[in-house]
Structure formats: structure tokens, C-alpha cells
Amino acid sequence: MPILGQNQYGKAETRVVKITRDGATHHVKDLNVSVSLSGDMDEVHYSGSNASVLPTDTTKNTVYAFAKEHGIESAEQFGIHLARHFVTSQESIHRARVRVEEYAWDRIEHAGEGAHSFARRGQEVRLAQITYDGEAWEVVSGLKDLVVMNSTDSEFWGYVKDKYTTLPEAYDRVLATEVSARWRFRWTGDGQQAPDWEESYARTRQHILRAFAETYSLSLQQTLYRMGARVIDHRGEIDEIRFSLPNKHHFLVDLKPFGLKNDNEVYFAADRPYGLIEATVLRDGCEARIPVDLTNL
Structure with missing residues (x-):
């Protein structure tokens, strides 16, 4: 039945x-x-x-x-x-x-x-x-469509290579992504004082951007972790933050056919396919509750 x-x-x-x-x-x-x-x-x-x-x-x-x-x-x-x-x-x-x-x-x-x-x-x-x-209450805040870019201070090398690998190692590359993030508050009501929601959002966003800008990146995964760790370290009202970061690839254009040298100046911005890096950063001792698929939140 x-x-x-x-x-x-x-x-x-x-x-x-x-x-x-x-x-x-x-x-x-x-x-x-x-x-x-x-x-x-x-x-x-x-x-x-x-x-x-x-x-x-x-x-x-x-x-x-x-x-x-x-x-x-x-x-x-x-x-x-x-x-x-x-x-x-x-x-x-x-x-x-x-x-x-x-x-x-x-x-x-x-x-x-x-x-x-x-x-x-x-x-x-x-x-x-x-x-x-x-x-009980559960409050999850976040943002999406926040496009950020570092024009230097990013590398990507030392990765696994097999017979299908063609990507050259990069020691000075553009790192760009479109940040989608959700963070869960420890506040559940029950007599607890609620956070200042406006202040918390502004400061959390600021920490995400500061970590992105200040991290010398060897991988987008490393940058993601630094962004989440900075939020957890500085915002005591937040127990969990999850990111979904598409790698907005910028490839150097080959200018040799025109007799020109491309000294990390001219790039092709590819919109697809793209790498997609996702992870959660938690306060020690806390349980992950934010769904893996952020589109369902």
C-alpha cells in the first residue's frame, strides 16, 4: 500500500x-x-x-x-x-x-x-x-554571484600527470572565481541573544574577501580553506561555512604568430568547462548540516 x-x-x-x-x-x-x-x-x-x-x-x-x-x-x-x-x-x-x-x-x-x-x-x-x-531555529546566511579575481600571487604545479594531461604548470597565473557561500549560525533561539544579522553579514563577507586577497595561492582548494578558516576564527557566532567555487579559468593567449611576446598580460577568459571546488569548514566539535548541493538551500 x-x-x-x-x-x-x-x-x-x-x-x-x-x-x-x-x-x-x-x-x-x-x-x-x-x-x-x-x-x-x-x-x-x-x-x-x-x-x-x-x-x-x-x-x-x-x-x-x-x-x-x-x-x-x-x-x-x-x-x-x-x-x-x-x-x-x-x-x-x-x-x-x-x-x-x-x-x-x-x-x-x-x-x-x-x-x-x-x-x-x-x-x-x-x-x-x-x-x-x-x-528550535536554524539560520543559514550566505551570498552568491560574488565574482573575485587575483591577477597574480597564484600558482598551480606539482599535480598528478598521466598520458591525457596537457595542462602546463603555472607559476604566475590569474585566479578568479564566483563565490557561492552559506554559513550556519550557532544561534537556535531558546533564550539565546540573536546575532546582529546586518553586522554579521557585512563582517563575514569582509573576511571572505580579505582571505581571498591575502592568500598566496597554490591551489583554489587552499584559498577556499583559508577563506572559511578566517570566518570561523573571527566570527564566533558561526559554526559552519560551505563554499562552492567555480574556477574561472584565464588562459594565456599565444601571440607568437603575430611576432608578439605575451608576458602574462593577455588572457582568454574561458566560461566552460570549468573546475568546481567545493568544501565545508567547521568549528572543531561541530557537525556539518549544510547540504553539499548549495542549489538546494
């Missing part, structure tokens, strides 16, 4: 922009919110009874209403407000997972009165996932 397994439902990718007007100065929060709910939902699958189902349209409306009622202090705090509401207000809902993408805007300074002009900041996206089951 078939039985129902794990299931959830909700409203995905609700786009909400909250403008806070502080006199003539405005502040913008631009989010993409996905809500997933699970609990006592057997009957809607077996018989079609909707008696325990909160409509997904209601979850969408709740996102908009909470943007007004609670404001958006941070992606994490907004997700916490939503997850708590769904679990505590509906008897049939036992677990809520809220995923948030945040798109950053930089203020454009201008001569007129007020500060209300903005430009979208690059392609980097801030991420948060909040999970609540009525007792």
Missing part, C-alpha cells in the same frame, strides 16, 4: 521592496521571499480536503503585510518573523522554512535635496534561510 512521504507547500519568489522614508532620506530593502510549510497535511493529499491548508496566496499576502507591520531590519530577522508566525498561528503547520534573497542598492549622491536615488549593486545576491519547528 503506498503511503505519503515528506511533503511541503508554499509560495515561491514573492518579490517585495520596502522603502523606509526617514524624512528626505530613504532606505531600500529589496527581497525575494520563498515560504515552504509542512505539518498535518496528509488529508489534502489523500482526499483533497483543504481543511488544514493555509492558501499559498495567504502566505504571499503575509509577506507584504509583515513588510509594513514589522519592517525589514534584515533578511534574517524578516524570515524569523515570518517563520514564527506560520508555525504559531496555524495548528496544522509544524515547520516553516523561509528562504530570502536580498538585492543591494547603493545610494547615488546628487546635488538636489534628499537622498532617494539608488543604483543596483553589481550581481551579488545576499541569501538567508530560516527554519523553525516550534522549538
Whole structure:
């Protein structure tokens, strides 16, 4: 006899922009919110009874209403407000997972009165996932699409070679990647003081970038570890960080046919295929919980 397994439902990718007007100065929060709910939902699958189902349209409306009622202090705090509401207000809902993408805007300074002009900041996206089951919280933050490059201080040599190896050893190469990272907080509620989410994100991002810039790299794996280790060493609120780093290869162009010498100056930026380096860095004694496949987080 078939039985129902794990299931959830909700409203995905609700786009909400909250403008806070502080006199003539405005502040913008631009989010993409996905809500997933699970609990006592057997009957809607077996018989079609909707008696325990909160409509997904209601979850969408709740996102908009909470943007007004609670404001958006941070992606994490907004997700916490939503997850708590769904679990505590509906008897049939036992677990809520809220995923948030945040798109950053930089203020454009201008001569007129007020500060209300903005430009979208690059392609980097801030991420948060909040999970609540009525007792414990799990908060995972992160970022994606952060493209970084070192134009020197990177080597790659001494690797295994077989009859199919054609890659020449490199003692001065370009190292570039598009950082996708998730980090899990040790905070689980239960009377603990929550981190300052905005400060934590800014500092964690800064440590990732500093480690990338300051590591003389012999491999992208080494750089990844240094990035994660620096975060664990400097951010006591974080127990685990996972990276997925595609190696954005830059190959020297052969200029000899044109009678020119290429002294590490002209490169071909290849978009595919690419090496993909992934790993988790943990605080000693902590258990890994972030999924290996970051696309599922």
C-alpha cells in the first residue's frame, strides 16, 4: 500500500521592496521571499480536503503585510518573523522554512535635496534561510554571484600527470572565481541573544574577501580553506561555512604568430568547462548540516 512521504507547500519568489522614508532620506530593502510549510497535511493529499491548508496566496499576502507591520531590519530577522508566525498561528503547520534573497542598492549622491536615488549593486545576491519547528531555529546566511579575481600571487604545479594531461604548470597565473557561500549560525533561539544579522553579514563577507586577497595561492582548494578558516576564527557566532567555487579559468593567449611576446598580460577568459571546488569548514566539535548541493538551500 503506498503511503505519503515528506511533503511541503508554499509560495515561491514573492518579490517585495520596502522603502523606509526617514524624512528626505530613504532606505531600500529589496527581497525575494520563498515560504515552504509542512505539518498535518496528509488529508489534502489523500482526499483533497483543504481543511488544514493555509492558501499559498495567504502566505504571499503575509509577506507584504509583515513588510509594513514589522519592517525589514534584515533578511534574517524578516524570515524569523515570518517563520514564527506560520508555525504559531496555524495548528496544522509544524515547520516553516523561509528562504530570502536580498538585492543591494547603493545610494547615488546628487546635488538636489534628499537622498532617494539608488543604483543596483553589481550581481551579488545576499541569501538567508530560516527554519523553525516550534522549538528550535536554524539560520543559514550566505551570498552568491560574488565574482573575485587575483591577477597574480597564484600558482598551480606539482599535480598528478598521466598520458591525457596537457595542462602546463603555472607559476604566475590569474585566479578568479564566483563565490557561492552559506554559513550556519550557532544561534537556535531558546533564550539565546540573536546575532546582529546586518553586522554579521557585512563582517563575514569582509573576511571572505580579505582571505581571498591575502592568500598566496597554490591551489583554489587552499584559498577556499583559508577563506572559511578566517570566518570561523573571527566570527564566533558561526559554526559552519560551505563554499562552492567555480574556477574561472584565464588562459594565456599565444601571440607568437603575430611576432608578439605575451608576458602574462593577455588572457582568454574561458566560461566552460570549468573546475568546481567545493568544501565545508567547521568549528572543531561541530557537525556539518549544510547540504553539499548549495542549489538546494
